[in-house]
Amino acid sequence: MQRRHLFGTAFGAAAAVVVPAAEASVSDHFGEKMRPIDTENRAPGWGVGAVKPLEVKGRRIGEGRPKLIAPTTSKNPADLYQTLEKFAGMEALDMVEVRIDYLGKLAPAEFAEVTQKAYKAAGDKIVLVTLRNGTDGGPFIAEDKYYGDVYRAVIESGKADIIDLELFRDADMIRSLVKAAHAKGIKVIISDHEFKFTPDEGEIIRRLLLEQEFGADILKLAVMAFSPEDALTVMTATAKMRHYYSDRPMLTMAMGKWGVLTRITGEGFGSDLTFASVGGKASAPGQIPAEECLSVLDTLHRAMNP
Numbered sequence: 504m505q506r507r508h509l510f511g512t513a514f515g516a517a518a519a520v521v522v523p524a525a526e527a528s529v530s531d532h533f534g535e536k537m538r539p540i541d542t543e544n545r546a547p548g549w550g551v552g553a554v555k556p557l558e559v560k561g562r563r564i565g566e567g568r569p570k571l572i573a574p575t576t577s578k579n580p581a582d583l584y585q586t587l588e589k590f591a592g593m594e595a596l597d598m599v600e601v602r603i604d605y606l607g608k609l610a611p612a613e614f615a616e617v618t619q620k621a622y623k624a625a626g627d628k629i630v631l632v633t634l635r636n637g638t639d640g641g642p643f644i645a646e647d648k649y650y651g652d653v654y655r656a657v658i659e660s661g662k663a664d665i666i667d668l669e670l671f672r673d674a675d676m677i678r679s680l681v682k683a684a685h686a687k688g689i690k691v692i693i694s695d696h697e698f699k700f701t702p703d704e705g706e707i708i709r710r711l712l713l714e715q716e717f718g719a720d721i722l723k724l725a726v727m728a729f730s731p732e733d734a735l736t737v738m739t740a741t742a743k744m745r746h747y748y749s750d751r752p753m754l755t756m757a758m759g760k761w762g763v764l765t766r767i768t769g770e771g772f773g774s775d776l777t778f779a780s781v782g783g784k785a786s787a788p789g790q791i792p793a794e795e796c797l798s799v800l801d802t803l804h805r806a807m808n809p
């Protein structure tokens with residue numbers, strides 16, 4: 504019996520004491536690789552700090568302090584370009600997230616055109632383009648067909664350094680969008696969101712691994728925290744991903760008051776990017792103002808690398 508199952512029983516704690524270490528560690532086949540699945544046992548994996556940094560526009564994501572992303576919340580293109588010009592001049596920012604969903608349900612070709620102009624306005628910042636579904640924090644429901652058409656248009660005739668694709672979509676569509684993006688040199692974040700709860704540690708790890716299997720360059724998860732323990736769950740799952748399962752950059756966070764700490768602890772726990780607000784305009788609860796966030800990240804970076 505696996506140790507994790509013993510923990511699940513009423514007598515788990517007592518029973519775990521007598522489980523011999525040799526039985527406690529198990530591994531399973533996932534793809535072609537053998538990976539430890541019982542993290543309770545600290546089974547050897549890919550080792551601490553095995554992340555391979557991803558270089559985009561001269562910035563190395565996964566190296567040094569977490570990189571700062573400011574999301575746009577503009578509701579029309581003119582305001583979007585103006586906002587991006589402002590972001591372009593902000594030293595604190597590494598990346599901008601162009602949240603095209605906030606512009607409304609435009610035609611795919613219109614979104615492609617908007618992203619071209621947005622890309623120019625963003626100067627030397629990394630440009631992430633996101634169409635966020637209504638179930639995941641966006642303003643409207645974007646069905647798979649429309650969602651696929653928008654991203655295909657952005658990839659083919661728009662402009663982006665990175666796109667954000669949602670994990671729980673039609674699997675074939677996601678695979679083909681990842682392929683199309685990579686063929687154009689565009690990196691891919693695959694993301695998952697939960698607004699009603701924080702999944703347990705094993706489930707978070709499973710979702711991040713699934714993103715990896717879909718070919719994401721950056722693995723992402725944003726969940727709502729309702730307690731300090733929820734935030735710890737996200738940080739522990741992220742740290743275990745980094746220790747045992749993945750060498751890809753990650754972007755994990757818990758939203759809301761109890762999630763705030765997860766937005767600044769990435770260098771210690773394995774989240775290589777973080778979202779921050781500008782001018783009080785946040786795209787999710789708990790985002791810290793960009794300059795303040797940078798100052799905390801820099802302080803932590805210096806303390807961790809004396």
Ligand SMILES: O=C1C[C@@](O)(C(=O)O)C[C@@H](O)[C@@H]1O
Nearest residue numbers: 574633725756758778786787
């Ligand atoms: O998915 C995410 C994460 C986020 O929800 C946050 O919690 O900071 C903000 C969104 O703009 C982004 O697309």
